Amino acid sequence: xxxxxxxxxxxxxxxxxxxxxxxxxxxxxxxxxxxxxxxxxxxxxxxxxxxxxxxxxxxxxxxxxxxxxxxxxxxxxx
Amino acid sequence: xxxxxxxxxxxxxxxxxxxxxxxxxxxxxxxxxxxxxxxxxxxxxxxxxxxxxxxxxxxxxxxxxxxxxxxxxxxxxxxxxxxxxxxxxxxxxxxxxxxxxxxxxxxxxxxxxxxxxxxxxxxxxxxxxxxxxxxxxxxxxxxxx
Numbered sequence: 532x533x534x535x536x537x538x539x540x541x542x543x544x545x546x547x548x549x550x551x552x553x554x555x556x557x558x559x560x561x562x563x564x565x566x567x568x569x570x571x572x573x574x575x576x577x578x579x580x581x582x583x584x585x586x587x588x589x590x591x592x593x594x595x596x597x598x599x600x601x602x603x604x605x606x607x608x609x
Numbered sequence: 610x611x612x613x614x615x616x617x618x619x620x621x622x623x624x625x626x627x628x629x630x631x632x633x634x635x636x637x638x639x640x641x642x643x644x645x646x647x648x649x650x651x652x653x654x655x656x657x658x659x660x661x662x663x664x665x666x667x668x669x670x671x672x673x674x675x676x677x678x679x680x681x682x683x684x685x686x687x688x689x690x691x692x693x694x695x696x697x698x699x700x701x702x703x704x705x706x707x708x709x710x711x712x713x714x715x716x717x718x719x720x721x722x723x724x725x726x727x728x729x730x731x732x733x734x735x736x737x738x739x740x741x742x743x744x745x746x747x748x749x750x751x752x753x754x
Contacts, residue, residue, distance in 0.1 A: 540663055540735035541746040580733075585668035587731070601665060601733075607747040608662070608693065608734025609646050609705050609725065 532557060532596035536568070539603035545574055561600060562590035568602075578605055610681065610689045612673045614664060616696040621645040621706040628690045628708070638687050638710040642717035644725045646705040648698050652747070657738045662695045662704070665733040669693075676727045680709070683723075684716035691724065693734065726753045 537550045546568075555564065561581050569575065581588055582601040594600065611628060625643060650657055677689045690708040698704060707724050711717040729750050736747040 537665070539665055539733065540737070582665075582668060582733075585665075585671050601668065603665070603733060604735065604746070605749055606729075606731060606733050607736045607750050608664070608732050609729040609750065 532594075534564070534594055534596070534598045534600050536564075537599065537601040539601065541604050542576060542579070542602055545576060546572060555594065559594050560590065561588055561592045561594060564594060564600060565590075565602060576604075579603070580605060610674075610677055612670060612677060612691045614666075614669060614693055614695055616694070618699075618702045619692060619694070619706075621692070621703040624692055624706060625690065625708045629710070632688055632710075634687055634710060638712065640711050640714040640717035641708065642714070642721035643706065643708040644721055645703055648700050648702045648704055650700045652738060655740050657700075658741050659700065659739050660698045661737045661739070661744075662693075662698055663735045663737070664693075664695050669733050672732050673728065676724055676732070680720040680724050684709075684711060684720040686711050686716060686720055689720075689724070691728070693728075693732075695734070722753075729753060 532555055533552055534555060535552050538546045543549050561583060580603050583592055583598050673691050677691060680686060681689060687710045692706040694704050707721055709717045709721045737744050738747060
């Protein structure tokens, strides 16, 4: 299955891209996807926030084909 | 209820009056509470010359809508206005406006505070400060309590 991935702010700069499409096996959690991205990019990043289809999710959230997954640093608006 | 992300400067107090004039609340509201966040020229003892604000189009609006709807339901508010800047923000420009209208002050005060704190802790916005000696992402917001 495929999911689209977005990165924001300092994480976008670290990844060197704003978005990508990633092929995944079925039954992958959002945290497993995050770890595989860190491994493939050979980077580290603490305190990531995760959203799927524009809603915050827990790390064990299971992904579905076509999901929009976003990873970003702690928010600093206001 | 109105929630807007703006990429140009706005005058928070003029916007609040303009929005109030568009409502039919005459005689109904007895309390208005608002919070206005404005661009400083310093942060953590360092001079800041300007700031760039980024958001997650779609999610940010959706999340602010959810926060405002929760407040309207919890405090039986008459109306809520939230404006937030993105893009390049200069010193003295307004960054955020939260305004709440209710019959009595308790609901207006409490809801305005709750919306602002939730916005700060969970709405997907990010600030990058230009300090004159390089740009730096703000890593966390100061505590509100």
